Each structure stands twice: as structure tokens, then as C-alpha cells.
Amino acid sequence: MKKCLIVYFSQGGTTKKTGEAIAAGFQAEGWATDLVNLNANLNPPSSFDEYDIIGFGAPTYFYKPPFNVTEYIEKLPDLNGKPFFVYILFGTYKGDAGNFIRKTLTEKNGRETGYLTTRGADMFLGYLREGSLFSPDRPNEEDLSIAEKFGKGLANGNYNSSIPKDQAPAFLNKLERLFLTPYLFNHIYTKFFKVNSDLCISCGICKKVCPTCNIEMDEDKKPVWGKDCIGCINCEMKCPTEAITSPFAWPLSKIFLKMNVYKASHDPEIVTVPVKQKNGKLIRL
Numbered sequence: 001m002k003k004c005l006i007v008y009f010s011q012g013g014t015t016k017k018t019g020e021a022i023a024a025g026f027q028a029e030g031w032a033t034d035l036v037n038l039n040a041n042l043n044p045p046s047s048f049d050e051y052d053i054i055g056f057g058a059p060t061y062f063y064k065p066p067f068n069v070t071e072y073i074e075k076l077p078d079l080n081g082k083p084f085f086v087y088i089l090f091g092t093y094k095g096d097a098g099n100f101i102r103k104t105l106t107e108k109n110g111r112e113t114g115y116l117t118t119r120g121a122d123m124f125l126g127y128l129r130e131g132s133l134f135s136p137d138r139p140n141e142e143d144l145s146i147a148e149k150f151g152k153g154l155a156n157g158n159y160n161s162s163i164p165k166d167q168a169p170a171f172l173n174k175l176e177r178l179f180l181t182p183y184l185f186n187h188i189y190t191k192f193f194k195v196n197s198d199l200c201i202s203c204g205i206c207k208k209v210c211p212t213c214n215i216e217m218d219e220d221k222k223p224v225w226g227k228d229c230i231g232c233i234n235c236e237m238k239c240p241t242e243a244i245t246s247p248f249a250w251p252l253s254k255i256f257l258k259m260n261v262y263k264a265s266h267d268p269e270i271v272t273v274p275v276k277q278k279n280g281k282l283i284r285l
Contacts, residue, residue, distance in 0.1 A: 002031045003050060004155075008057030009038040009069050011211055011234060014120035014139060015089050019057045021144040022087065022116075025151020038069060039211045044076050053083040053113065053154065056101055059120060060088060063095025063169040067182045067230040068212055073101055079110035085154055086115050087147070091122020091134040092264040095169035102165075113159035116150045117166075118143045125237040126248050128277040130261045133284070136273050176256045186227040189247045190214075193225045193235075199243035205280070206235035206244060240280040 004026045010016035016037065023033040034051075036042070048054050058069045065073075065088075084105050088098040094117055102112060122134040139147070168174065202221035207213075214228040215235060223235065223244070236244040247253060265272045274285040 002052045002155075004031050004033045004053050004055065005048065005051040006033065006035045006055040006057060007038055007072070008035065008055075009059065009066055009211070010057075011059075011209075011232060012121065012123045015057050015059050017144065018087060018089060018116075018118060018120070018139055018147050019055070021139075021147035022055065022057075022151035022154075025148040025153070026155045028148070029152055029155035031155050038072055042072065044072060047077055048079065048082055051082070053085065054079075054110075055085045055087065056105070057087045058089070058097070058101065060090040060094050060097040061124075061231060062177055062180045063093065063173050064097050064177060065101055066232070067185070070100065070182075073104045076105070076108055079105065079108045082110055083113045083159070084110040085113050085150075087150075088117045089120035089139070090117065091120060091124070091127075091138075092260065092267075092270055093169060093173075094166060095173065096166040099165050102163075112161060112163065114150060114154050115160075115163045116147060118147065123237075123282075125233050125277065126253070126257045127261055127264075128237070128275055128282060130257055131274055131276065131285075132261050132265055133273050133275045133282070134264055134270055136271060136284075138271075172256075172259065176260075179252075180231060185229045185231050189231075190225040190227060190229045192247050193223075193229075194245050195222050196243045196245075197222060199241045201241055201243075203240065205238050205240065209234045209238045237277070238280045242279060 006019045008015050008019040019035055026033050058065045086098055086101050119135040119138040121136050121138055206223045207215040212228045214226045215223045218224050233246050236246050264270050276283045
């Protein structure tokens, strides 16, 4: 029996759901599939010899893959001609998030066979606090049906070896990305994650939801951030007392956030619903 491995990173569940739909396509054609969520600093295996094809899925963070996905891809062994496919989810604009993964896998002697992009609900706190949820309820049934057909096609050998690269984001978004690098997050920005001791109830939710186990609790059971932050600010978003603040509250950050929200909310191709983010909960208005 042929076998497929799909490695994905998913926090809200949309990337996982899409990966499961792709896997269902393979399974419908008689393949065995393994799905692995790339969290808690998962290290790649020494080889992928037991698999006939491997897939990688990721959301788009700041128009590029999350830092932990980038790090995982860079650590992969030589693929020795192994077929691979990539799928990317995005809430507003995908930018060239898929290009890095595809390029790196090709440089590791992988053979690209397919590439899929689809929308997913944009749960970035910066946008939610500006009152906008982009691409709500995506991926929807149509998206998942397309993903399943994508998997079926790959299982049947319908490979595409000449897939065009994604276009780079606009100039201002490229400028934004210059301020959002792993080095800056882990050597500078994490020093500015703050917790209001008067508001903190020591519930530990921030530690629990951190995808890279970057948060520890001090002797007073207050969060302390390490040097493995990917900038998801899930800790801040899920805090039930809004005791946490991050550098995304800085005036410069807010300029970019407001610019991005304005552009996306006026784009007829992007569905936007008004929301309110309060005490760790999202309320649609």
C-alpha cells in the first residue's frame, strides 16, 4: 500500500482541516496517510523512506510561513527525489508564503508535484482588535472539496511540475516584514511582552496555548517568555483578563495594522465581518 505523510502547522484548526481533506482524497484512492501537527518544536525524521509522497501545510503569517515552519523545513534531510506537495492558507493576502517552502524543498532535492492555496479564517489578534474578522468560516465545504480532489489527483499521479510562483506582497508589506523576523522577535520583542500582575489570575492559559512552549510560569505563577516566539500572540489573544500586552500594541505596529485592515476590508474579494475581541473571546457583531 502506498503511503503519504502530511506535516502541517495549525493553531485554530483550519490548516489541520484542509490537511485532513487532502488526506481523505488519498485515502479514497487506497493510500495510507499519516498527519502530523508541527508543534512543540517537532524535529524532522532522518529520512522519509517509508513514504511515497510528503506534503507540507502552513498558514500565512505576515505574508510568509510561521517561523517554526521555516525552521522545520530548513532542518529537513536530503529528499533524494521524493515527490512533495505544499498547501497554504491565508485570510487576506497570501503574499509569497508558499515560495519559501517550495524553493527550500526543491533545493533539498525534492520533486514538486502540487501546490494548493485556500482561504482560512484570519484569527490574528491585531486585526480582530481593529474590529475585523477576515474570511470567516473558511475553509468552507467547497474549499474542502477542492482540497480532497487535490489529494485524489496526486494519489492518481496527476502531478504538475510547472506551477508558477506566488507574487511578492506590496512594497509596504515587504517593509512590514523587515520588522517581523525571528531574530527581532526572540532577541528584542519578547523582552517587551508584559503581564499586568494586578490583572493576571495565574490561570496558565497563555502557557497552554503557546505552540512552541515558549512560556514558563515564574514562582508567582506569572508568565515569562523565552526565545522561541513565532509572533502569533495567541497568549495575548486567549488571556481571559487581558493582562498581557505585546509589541503589536506599539504605535508603529498599529500604523501597519490599520493600513492592512483598511485595504482588506475594502477588497471585494475578501469577506469581512465586524467583531469584538474581549477577555479571550471573539464576539461577532
